[in-house]
Amino acid sequence: MASENGIVRIAVDAMGGDNAPSEVVRGAVQFASTGQGYVLLVGEPETLQSELAQYDVSSLPIRVIPSEGVIREGEQPALALRQKPKASVLVSTGMVKRGMADACVTMGSTGAAMAAAAVILGLAKGVERPALGGPVVGVAPQTCILDLGTNVDCRPRQLLSFGAIGDVFARSFWGNDNPRVALLSVGAEAGKGNRQVRETTEMFEQSGLNFIGNVEADDIPKGAAEVVVCDGFVGNIVMKLTEGLGQQLNARLRESLSGKIPESELDALLDEFYSTSNVVETRGGGPLFGVNGVSVVGHGSARADAVERAIGMAKSAVETEFIPQMNRQLEELDSRLSE
Amino acid sequence: MASENGIVRIAVDAMGGDNAPSEVVRGAVQFASTGQGYVLLVGEPETLQSELAQYDVSSLPIRVIPSEGVIREGEQPALALRQKPKASVLVSTGMVKRGMADACVTMGSTGAAMAAAAVILGLAKGVERPALGGPVVGVAPQTCILDLGTNVDCRPRQLLSFGAIGDVFARSFWGNDNPRVALLSVGAEAGKGNRQVRETTEMFEQSGLNFIGNVEADDIPKGAAEVVVCDGFVGNIVMKLTEGLGQQLNARLRESLSGKIPESELDALLDEFYSTSNVVETRGGGPLFGVNGVSVVGHGSARADAVERAIGMAKSAVETEFIPQMNRQLEELDSRLSE
Numbered sequence: 001m002a003s004e005n006g007i008v009r010i011a012v013d014a015m016g017g018d019n020a021p022s023e024v025v026r027g028a029v030q031f032a033s034t035g036q037g038y039v040l041l042v043g044e045p046e047t048l049q050s051e052l053a054q055y056d057v058s059s060l061p062i063r064v065i066p067s068e069g070v071i072r073e074g075e076q077p078a079l080a081l082r083q084k085p086k087a088s089v090l091v092s093t094g095m096v097k098r099g100m101a102d103a104c105v106t107m108g109s110t111g112a113a114m115a116a117a118a119v120i121l122g123l124a125k126g127v128e129r130p131a132l133g134g135p136v137v138g139v140a141p142q143t144c145i146l147d148l149g150t151n152v153d154c155r156p157r158q159l160l161s162f163g164a165i166g167d168v169f170a171r172s173f174w175g176n177d178n179p180r181v182a183l184l185s186v187g188a189e190a191g192k193g194n195r196q197v198r199e200t201t202e203m204f205e206q207s208g209l210n211f212i213g214n215v216e217a218d219d220i221p222k223g224a225a226e227v228v229v230c231d232g233f234v235g236n237i238v239m240k241l242t243e244g245l246g247q248q249l250n251a252r253l254r255e256s257l258s259g260k261i262p263e264s265e266l267d268a269l270l271d272e273f274y275s276t277s278n279v280v281e282t283r284g285g286g287p288l289f290g291v292n293g294v295s296v297v298g299h300g301s302a303r304a305d306a307v308e309r310a311i312g313m314a315k316s317a318v319e320t321e322f323i324p325q326m327n328r329q330l331e332e333l334d335s336r337l338s339e
Numbered sequence: 340m341a342s343e344n345g346i347v348r349i350a351v352d353a354m355g356g357d358n359a360p361s362e363v364v365r366g367a368v369q370f371a372s373t374g375q376g377y378v379l380l381v382g383e384p385e386t387l388q389s390e391l392a393q394y395d396v397s398s399l400p401i402r403v404i405p406s407e408g409v410i411r412e413g414e415q416p417a418l419a420l421r422q423k424p425k426a427s428v429l430v431s432t433g434m435v436k437r438g439m440a441d442a443c444v445t446m447g448s449t450g451a452a453m454a455a456a457a458v459i460l461g462l463a464k465g466v467e468r469p470a471l472g473g474p475v476v477g478v479a480p481q482t483c484i485l486d487l488g489t490n491v492d493c494r495p496r497q498l499l500s501f502g503a504i505g506d507v508f509a510r511s512f513w514g515n516d517n518p519r520v521a522l523l524s525v526g527a528e529a530g531k532g533n534r535q536v537r538e539t540t541e542m543f544e545q546s547g548l549n550f551i552g553n554v555e556a557d558d559i560p561k562g563a564a565e566v567v568v569c570d571g572f573v574g575n576i577v578m579k580l581t582e583g584l585g586q587q588l589n590a591r592l593r594e595s596l597s598g599k600i601p602e603s604e605l606d607a608l609l610d611e612f613y614s615t616s617n618v619v620e621t622r623g624g625g626p627l628f629g630v631n632g633v634s635v636v637g638h639g640s641a642r643a644d645a646v647e648r649a650i651g652m653a654k655s656a657v658e659t660e661f662i663p664q665m666n667r668q669l670e671e672l673d674s675r676l677s678e
Contacts, residue, residue, distance in 0.1 A: 137584070139584065139587040139588065139591065149525055152525060152532065152533040152534075153533050153534050184576065185572075186488055186491060186571070186572055186575040186576070186579075193491065193572070194491040194492050194570075194572040195491075195492050197572075216575075216576075216579050217575070217576040217577075217578075217579035217580035217583060218579040218580065218582050218583030218586070219583065220580065220583060221580075221583040221584050221586070221587040222583065222587065231533070232525070233524075233525055233532070233533040233536075233573070234572070234573060234576060236525040236555075236556070237523065237525070237555075237556040237573060237576065237577065238556075238576065238580060239556075240525075240555050240556035240557040241556035241557065241559060241560075241577060241580055241581070242580070242584065243557050244556060244557030244558065244559060244560040244561065245476070245478065245560050245581065245584055245616070247557070247560070248478040248560040248561065249478065249588065249612070249615065249616070252478070252612070252615065253592075253612070256608050256611070256612075257596075257600075257608070260600050260604065261596075261599050261600060265599065269595055269596070272595070273588070273591070273592070273595075276588065276591065277584070277588075
């Protein structure tokens with residue numbers, strides 16, 4: 001399991017998620033079949049072997065790593081971590097820590113993945129809790145919004161960390177060499193906003209980031225910035241409202257267009273339309289922000305294709321050196337602020 | 340100008356708004372033509388007379404009330420109020436205070452309308468600043484969201500006032516006799532949310548309102564509650580994101596469907612689709628919340644039809660006794676909380 005000629009090794013929690021293990025195993029097999037990396041499938045050995053028996057995996061870069069138990073959505077993460085020390089998400093994360101894998105991926109409980117990452121991999125400089133972020137508004141596929149829900153009450157310093165992490169995300173994943181970083185507020189003018197935004201603005205101005213000031217929520221769908229910073233309460237509302245509106249508008253559209261264009265065209269249009277409002281489901285997943293290692297969390301309802309994309313996301317994070325870049329950026333930020 | 344046989348008298352600020360005075364006058368004439376109420380058109384007399392000369396208004400219930408100056412969008416409201424004591428919005432609001440009109444309507448600066456209402460009409464019990472609210476998510480036409488931007492930092496007591504006002508709004512305008520009141524949060528379970536939501540929950544539970552707990556943002560488009568309470572920072576983001584997504588999705592849709600269905604059908608579909616995301620522009624306007632009189636603020640870009648609807652909204656507010664009901668509700672709330 002040592003690093004083999006630069007081949008990326010990814011530990012996949014095969015037991016987490018609504019459709020585990022079958023869809024997770026299928027997605028992992030799909031990924032392994034592309035020859036893009038080595039898959040370490042973590043879970044109950046017998047279960048996984050019988051799932052794998054459905055495929056011809058004899059020549060594929062995939063093997064099973066035993067674990068015991070799984071932490072379900074809704075379990076209290078800190079408690080579950082203690083009660084199930086060999087749970088799949090803990091074993092996967094531990095492999096990254098011990099250098100046996102370059103990244104880990106789970107479709108299981110986000111809370112458990114975060115707790116595991118924070119405890120096992122540790123937090124980056126200046127970060128208090130792992131954060132979640134990414135392009136959740138589909139019409140703006142290169143706008144990373146963070147935090148999306150973990151950090152509901154934030155101090156200015158935390159928001160600044162999010163800005164720095166988002167900057168590295170845009171550089172690493174989109175190859176953007178000067179990402180625009182903005183604060184989400186209720187007015188574009190400096191000084192507009194709530195107390196939190198007003199207190200944070202000056203710090204952003206001195207951060208060395210390409211800070212363009214405030215954006216309003218209707219600027220997000222226009223792609224007005226590559227990085228939109230907000231606390232997790234607001235970010236979660238942006239993400240969920242986008243999803244909810246997409247679903248309702250989709251239903252309206254189906255009603256209005258039914259019978260007016262051929263059924264197959266309508267389905268294709270609605271699929272495309274749906275995906276613009278629901279990247280959470282379609283893009284596969286994203287890396288946890290602010291932890292010292294690549295841990296990708298996918299959507300609980302992911303099926304094989306989404307699992308494959310999440311594993312691909314983990315591979316990209318490793319290859320673009322997302323974590324070392326992020327750590328460097330956060331350290332620079334820290335020294336700039338303490339000058 | 341005394342109240343004539345129960346005919347509602349509405350003072351319309353003819354000078355405020357992007358398309359004033361021409362579109363405002365046209366909308367006022369349209370309203371007066373329906374015979375639904377008496378319009379008092381406030382503005383520069385000569386300008387208004389020459390606008391009115393385009394219509395046959397001799398037999399219409401409409402007359403001009405002189406004012407001097409107008410407060411523009413972007414002017415600092417408190418300062419402008421002092422500098423222009425005879426500005427149209429001040430004269431219109433003053434007519435309500437002096438009993439010469441039953442309601443006032445403006446398409447001009449929201450800040451100026453609020454300042455005028457707060458200073459001249461006064462604030463309701465327990466209210467610190469006027470609030471804005473209404474059904475801004477078009478797919479949920481009977482969900483009143485408040486505050487929408489005036490009160491960016493809120494204490495629990497303010498949020499509770501919003502809940503009580505929203506309750507009266509839903510009763511008055513939608514005839515709902517038991518509106519469901521919810522707090523916007525990031526998790527449906529009690530205890531989920533930021534500090535603000537957690538501190539507010541208990542107060543809501545004791546409020547006597549039909550409090551159904553937390554809703555998440557994707558519940559809004561489903562119409563999960565008649566009243567969704569949040570601070571103005573969050574509410575403004577919900578409103579603007581809805582608007583911005585509607586615009587972008589509309590553009591996508593035009594592109595995807597162009598050539599596939601007849602142009603006229605496409606236009607109708609897109610108009611309908613657009614209106615579901617942009618009620619701010621299409622519904623005309625809404626009454627200021629928490630002030631002791633009916634003051635309706637419409638969208639700055641309103642054209643005649645939207646002006647007519649805004650005046651109609653003012654008439655409804657008067658006829659359903661929105662203000663006395665609201666005051667009664669806020670006083671009950673106050674006495675229940677101090678028990």
